[in-house]
Amino acid sequence: MPTALITGASTGIGQATALRLAKAGWTVLAGVRDVDAGERLAAEAPAGRVQPLILDVTDFQQIKEAAGRVSELGGGGESSPGRLDALVNNAGIGFGGPLELIHPDDLRKQFDVNVLGQIAVTQALLPALRAAHGRIVFLSSIGGRVAMAFTAPYAASKHAIEAIGDALRVELATSNVQVALVEPGSVATPIWDKSREAGRQLTVPPSLRKEYGHVPAAMDKTLQDTAKRGVPADHVAQTIERALGARRMKSRYVIGRDARAMMIARRLLPDHVFDRVARRALGV
Numbered sequence: 001m002p003t004a005l006i007t008g009a010s011t012g013i014g015q016a017t018a019l020r021l022a023k024a025g026w027t028v029l030a031g032v033r034d035v036d037a038g039e040r041l042a043a044e045a046p047a048g049r050v051q052p053l054i055l056d057v058t059d060f061q062q063i064k065e066a067a068g069r070v071s072e073l074g075g076g077g078e079s080s081p082g083r084l085d086a087l088v089n090n091a092g093i094g095f096g097g098p099l100e101l102i103h104p105d106d107l108r109k110q111f112d113v114n115v116l117g118q119i120a121v122t123q124a125l126l127p128a129l130r131a132a133h134g135r136i137v138f139l140s141s142i143g144g145r146v147a148m149a150f151t152a153p154y155a156a157s158k159h160a161i162e163a164i165g166d167a168l169r170v171e172l173a174t175s176n177v178q179v180a181l182v183e184p185g186s187v188a189t190p191i192w193d194k195s196r197e198a199g200r201q202l203t204v205p206p207s208l209r210k211e212y213g214h215v216p217a218a219m220d221k222t223l224q225d226t227a228k229r230g231v232p233a234d235h236v237a238q239t240i241e242r243a244l245g246a247r248r249m250k251s252r253y254v255i256g257r258d259a260r261a262m263m264i265a266r267r268l269l270p271d272h273v274f275d276r277v278a279r280r281a282l283g284v
Helices: 012-023 035-043 062-073 104-132 150-171 191-200 207-212 214-229 233-245 257-268 270-284
Strands: 004-008 027-032 050-054 088-089 135-139 179-185 252-255
Touching: 004 012, 004 062, 012 027, 012 035, 027 062, 035 050, 035 135, 050 104, 050 150, 050 252, 062 104, 088 104, 104 135, 104 150, 135 150, 179 191, 179 233, 191 207, 191 214, 233 252, 233 270, 252 257
Parallel strands: 004 027, 004 088, 027 050, 088 135, 135 179, 179 252
Antiparallel strands: none
16 A cells, blocks of 8 residues: 655645545555644544654654654664655745745744755655655645745745755656646635734834835735635645556646636736736735
């Protein structure tokens, strides 16, 4: 039976993917941040198919322990990496707001989780993936192809993931390890509620109210509308399952009508025309 490790499996796309793969007969190592989330996930899955493990992708010791679990599950000894058929790099966070007002610590955290964490997990598990001629899926975003105002930290981290996916796809070809980028548009997950809460805490200093005073309300409305039109997380999970079962994965999977529409508009419209359309859509 194939084995997959999924990061960020507590909620949203990670959770939906873990359950979908488990029901399809995979053994899933589900990376979660707390024990309760892992127990809830395991209870929803067929018995024994989901094995939770505490995995913060910014914690190198926990990453090392996850690699050890993969070795144990694959029957590997101390000197063997074991075998892993799929790694789904899903864990991620999102900071938004005018870039001028984003604290450097938040920018660092954005990249620590969404970029450096994904690289660290991938590096640790590559020996096991190579042994199985496995597959790597990076959860990117349409934001990794089309950056919108007030999402610069998140979009920049996803642009970085796009570059990493493209480079690894070539670098790992001789190892027979396939790499794909999954690029959803709006998805109905808890990230939107978290983003709205973070947006409400955005403080615009008096000196910049003329420039940004209207932004918090505009962002809140945009996030609310985005959440309403989002596709179910299981729709993304279905695409991931299909990719992992394909003879050869595509390099990219764009998901959602809004994502496709943004790609077309970005390709056809001159930059300044696209900017005007984007400002109108954002209400700024």
